[in-house]
Structures are given as C-alpha cells and as structure tokens.
Amino acid sequence: MMDIIKVSVIVPVYNSEKYLGKCLDSLINQTLKDIEIICVDDGSTDSSPEILENYSKRDNRIKLVSQENRDVGAARGAGLKIATGEYVAFVDNDDWLVLDALQKLYNNARSNDSDLVLFKVRYFYSSNEIITPKSFDFDKYFNNDVDFNSFTFNALDIKPEVMNNLFAPWFKFYKRNFLNSYNFYFKEKITYPDVPFHVQVLLKANKLSFCPEYLYFYRKNHQESMLLISKDTSRIFDIFKVIDEVQSFLFSNDLFKSYESEFYQFKLQQINFWLLRCGKTHQKEYLLKSKKELSNIKFSTIESMLSRRYNEIYLNIINSTSYQEAISLDESIKLRFKDIKAKNRKVENRNSENIKVKTEKEIKKLKFQKSVSINGIRNFLRRLK
Incomplete structure (x- = not known):
C-alpha cells in the first residue's frame, strides 16, 4: 500500500468503449506510481463498465464509482468527493497523458507550492492528425529566461485567458486542499459546468505555475464525447x-x-457562439433571449473597452429582426475580419522583409567598415617599420 497518494486522477466515463483502454493504459503506466485512478461511470450503456472492471482487477490503484447518467459535471464531482491525493488531475475518458506527465506536474507543483499548474495540450483528430494549438502557450506572457520550476504568478498576469474559452479542467493540475478550502465543485444539471469552476478556481488561486510541456492529448471530432450536445435541444439555454x-x-x-x-x-x-449553433426548434427563442440579455448592457459602456469585432457582434444581435438576418450579418462580420487579418499579415510580412534587407545591408556595411579599419591599422604599422 502507498503511504501517501500524491495524485488523484479523476476520469468521468460514458460510453467510451472505443477509446477507454488507451486512456487507462496511459494512467496505469505513469512514471509517478503513488497515484489513485478514480473512474466514475456515468450510466454507460456500452461495454465501458466491463472494461473498467477488468482494469481494476489488474491494478488496485483503480477505484470504481457507478452512478445513473447525470452528466460530466456530476461525474467529476463524484470523483472529487472521494479523492485523497495531495493533487488532483482530470482526464476525459477518450484522451490520454504522456507517461511522465504526472511526475512533471507533481514536481512543478511541489517546487512552486502552487494551487494550480497549467500545462500544454495537443489535439488529436480522427484523421490521425496532431495539432499543437497556441492557445495553451502561457509562456508568452513571461520573459524567455524564466525558470518555471521556481516561478509563480496570478490571474492578473494572464488576464486575457481568464474568460477566454480555456475552461476545461483537463489541462490543469490542482492542489486538493485548495479546492476543498473554497468548497469548489462542478455544478450539476447544467450543460457547461467547467466554465464557472474554471473562473472561480483561477481567480481564487494565490499561486499559479506553468509547466511548458505538452503533456495531454485531447481527442477531437468524434461522436462518443461526453460533452457532445445536440444542436436541437433546450439545454443550449444553459449558457x-x-x-x-x-x-x-x-x-x-x-x-x-x-x-x-x-x-x-x-x-x-x-452568446454568439451558441447562437450560430442553435437548432431550428429554438432559433427564434434563443435570439429573443440573447437580445434581452444584451439589452441590459448599454453600447456606450462596452464600445471603448471592447474590440470592433465584439462591438459589431453586440449590434448585430441587438438590431437583427430575425434569426436568419443575425446569421447573415455574423457571416459578413467574419469575412470582413478575415480580410483584415489577411491584409495585416501581408503588412507584417512586408515589414519583416524590409527589416531583413535593412539588417543584411547593415551587416555588409559593418563588415566593410571593419575591413577598412583593419587595413588602415596594417598600413600604419608598415609605415612605422
């Protein structure tokens, strides 16, 4: 038996028979051995429960919890309630960790005494394509020479990321006592429980740290995802x-x-993200709800603090008389900003080329000056002879 469980890994499981084995293999083979793996089956109807049972017989670090289908937030919460590790990591049932991920995260957390460690992720597509998104590059906020094994920061240092779509718990490594001290938990009976949990945790953490390595593979674009939400459902209003x-x-x-x-x-x-993905049954109602929500915000309040793109999204929703009009206007906004980005890239490339040409000319000039200087010294020495 382990004296101290260093990390509790919580895996919510729902109908993942196709991918669950790869996920569990990446956990039981971690280089950090002092871990517990808490798998919460959220009412699976495929062979996922049998797969979990077989793995638990092979490795006594695996703890199984079964519950009726209550969604991913409730499954994560059930795992968190029985976790005993110093730190907590969340892994989705179709994803996997690199084999030394937990060791590196544990070392970083301990050396920094951090409440939360952020790290990098790679996306794995069904076409076997692996993408490295830049959205997890938190090191861009700090100097190049920072030693992240002895460096902490807080939410204000990465302010643009606090509410900028990086809500998932699987690229974060939590100190369990910190979570317990504020009684943080995932909301149940709500479709997007990660969002408030993420914002609350990030803003309450005294010490954040960052491990600048790609430690997690996130599987994209497949039908078995626990978070897959039908477009034509009233749950879209949960946002x-x-x-x-x-x-x-x-x-x-x-x-x-x-x-x-x-x-x-x-x-x-x-609001705009889900407006564009709303099923036919709820389109009119969703637009009306969106207009009502935004009518509480004066345009003069946000005009100067937000970019032109977000100002236009606001005006588009407020002024649209139909769902189709809102969609059409949003498409024109996207095309215009895509064109602006393309033009900006051309200008940046042109400036880069100009700098390069200028630099090359300056180098040649310096070489010439150096050559003239050396020849002058040689001639002076010859005259002395």
Whole structure:
C-alpha cells in the first residue's frame, strides 16, 4: 500500500468503449506510481463498465464509482468527493497523458507550492492528425529566461485567458486542499459546468505555475464525447445560467471592475457562439433571449473597452429582426475580419522583409567598415617599420 497518494486522477466515463483502454493504459503506466485512478461511470450503456472492471482487477490503484447518467459535471464531482491525493488531475475518458506527465506536474507543483499548474495540450483528430494549438502557450506572457520550476504568478498576469474559452479542467493540475478550502465543485444539471469552476478556481488561486510541456492529448471530432450536445435541444439555454453564475461570482468577490471588459467579451463570445449553433426548434427563442440579455448592457459602456469585432457582434444581435438576418450579418462580420487579418499579415510580412534587407545591408556595411579599419591599422604599422 502507498503511504501517501500524491495524485488523484479523476476520469468521468460514458460510453467510451472505443477509446477507454488507451486512456487507462496511459494512467496505469505513469512514471509517478503513488497515484489513485478514480473512474466514475456515468450510466454507460456500452461495454465501458466491463472494461473498467477488468482494469481494476489488474491494478488496485483503480477505484470504481457507478452512478445513473447525470452528466460530466456530476461525474467529476463524484470523483472529487472521494479523492485523497495531495493533487488532483482530470482526464476525459477518450484522451490520454504522456507517461511522465504526472511526475512533471507533481514536481512543478511541489517546487512552486502552487494551487494550480497549467500545462500544454495537443489535439488529436480522427484523421490521425496532431495539432499543437497556441492557445495553451502561457509562456508568452513571461520573459524567455524564466525558470518555471521556481516561478509563480496570478490571474492578473494572464488576464486575457481568464474568460477566454480555456475552461476545461483537463489541462490543469490542482492542489486538493485548495479546492476543498473554497468548497469548489462542478455544478450539476447544467450543460457547461467547467466554465464557472474554471473562473472561480483561477481567480481564487494565490499561486499559479506553468509547466511548458505538452503533456495531454485531447481527442477531437468524434461522436462518443461526453460533452457532445445536440444542436436541437433546450439545454443550449444553459449558457445564460452559466454567464449569470460567472457574473454573480465576480460581483460577490469585488472582482467585476477588475475583469469588466473580459466579462463582456466572454458574454458576447458565448452568446454568439451558441447562437450560430442553435437548432431550428429554438432559433427564434434563443435570439429573443440573447437580445434581452444584451439589452441590459448599454453600447456606450462596452464600445471603448471592447474590440470592433465584439462591438459589431453586440449590434448585430441587438438590431437583427430575425434569426436568419443575425446569421447573415455574423457571416459578413467574419469575412470582413478575415480580410483584415489577411491584409495585416501581408503588412507584417512586408515589414519583416524590409527589416531583413535593412539588417543584411547593415551587416555588409559593418563588415566593410571593419575591413577598412583593419587595413588602415596594417598600413600604419608598415609605415612605422
């Protein structure tokens, strides 16, 4: 038996028979051995429960929890309730870790005494293509010579990321006592439980640290995902509850003024994202709800604090008289900003070439000056002879 469990890995499981084995293999073969693997079956109807049972017989570090289908937030919460490790990691049932991931994260967390460690992720597509997204490159906020094994920061240092779509818990490594001290938990009966959990944890953490390595493979584009939400479902309206939850937290902790622009951007981003993905049954109702939500914000309040793109999203939703009009206007906004980005890239490339040419000319000039200088010294020495 282990004296101390260093890490509790929580795996919510739902109908993942195709990918579950790869996920569990990456956990039982971790170089850090002092771990527990808590698998919470959320009412699977395929062979996932049998796969879990077989793995638990092979490795006594695997703990099994079964429950009726209550969604991923409830499954993560059930695992968190029985976790005993110093630290907690979340792994989705179709993803996997590199084999030394937990060791590196544990070392980073201990050396920094951090409440939360962030790290990098790679996306794995069904075509076997692996993409390295830049969105997890938190090192861009710090100097190149930073030693991340002895460096901590807080949410203000990475302010643009606090409410910028990086909500999932699987690229974060948590100190369990920190989570318990604030009674953080995943909301149940809500479609996007990661969002308020992420914002609350990030803003309450005294010490954040970063491990600048790719430690997690996130599987994209497959039908078995626990988070797959039908477009034509009333659950799409849960996003408004989530936005209210985040806003309430900011106000109750006197943080709204500090993150006002980030919050409004988040609100517009989320409302617009789900507006574009709304099923036919709920399109009219969703647009009306969106207009009502945004009518509480004066345009003069956000105009100067948000980019032109978000101002246009606001005006588009407020002024659209139909769902189709809102979609058409959003497409034109996207095309215009795509064109602007392309033009900006051309300007940047042109400037880069100009700098390169200028640099090459300056190098040649310096070489010439150096050559003239050396020849002058040689001639002077000859005259002395």
